[in-house]
Amino acid sequence: MTTPQRLETVRRLRTAMAAAYCGLSAWCLLHPYSVVSLGFTPKYVAMANETTYLFVRCWGAQAMTCGVVLGTSQMTAFSFKVFGLAMIPYIVGFNFWFSDIGPGRGMINSWMWLDFIGNTFFMLGSFWCAKVLEEERKKGKR
Template sequence: MTTPQRLQTVRRVQMAMAVAYGGLGAWCLLHPASVIALGFTPPYVALAANNPTTDLFARCFGAQAMTCGLVLGTSQMTAFSFTAFGLAMVPYLAWNFWFSGVGPKAGMVSGLMVVDFFGNLGFLGGSLWCARVLREVEEDEDGKRK
């Protein structure tokens, strides 16, 4: 693959992550009740139903995710920024694990949250892959300059 093709692939991965973040954030912002109903088990959905605080928190989370998607989609990402973004996914993976499997609130989230887990893995893997490609391109350019 040529350098321009590699850079275009990195940009496509970046845009896919931006669209995913922005789209899912918009869903949380515009229809938090459906996100809560799908994301949590029935006992917790019953606690959250018609709760203005839960609704507000879901909408705030959605607004932050939309902002993240906007920044991700409009930024000129570097190897360092992709690495930082990828590593920022680790706490989300820990959250998925803690609330889905082993923590004191195991069983709080529904089985559909496995999709969130794999999405976070995708963000981590995609970010680290993009960082690696950008580092390789940078090294190739440095080698040509010498």
């Protein structure tokens, strides 16, 4: 790929990640009931109440902020590295803690693997974008 193509791919990947964040977080904000019913095991869906839906909306609001910042900021190689590293707590702390592996097992249903795949995509995509931007910066200094 040429330099303009590589930079355009970085822009498109950043836009796709921002759109995914904003789209899924809007779902949490606007329809937390379906998020809970689709994402949690029946035992926990039965225990859901207005506080549960408030927390899902708060979760969505935070994710919306992340998506908006990601989509509107001028991301540098360093920014992408930090964003990629920030995915590690989600993968380890959330995806594994509440899946069948961690002590929080049984709360989230098997759809959790889609979140794991998405978080892994965000992490690896961010590291790839950082690598491309660093390579392009080094080419510009020659």
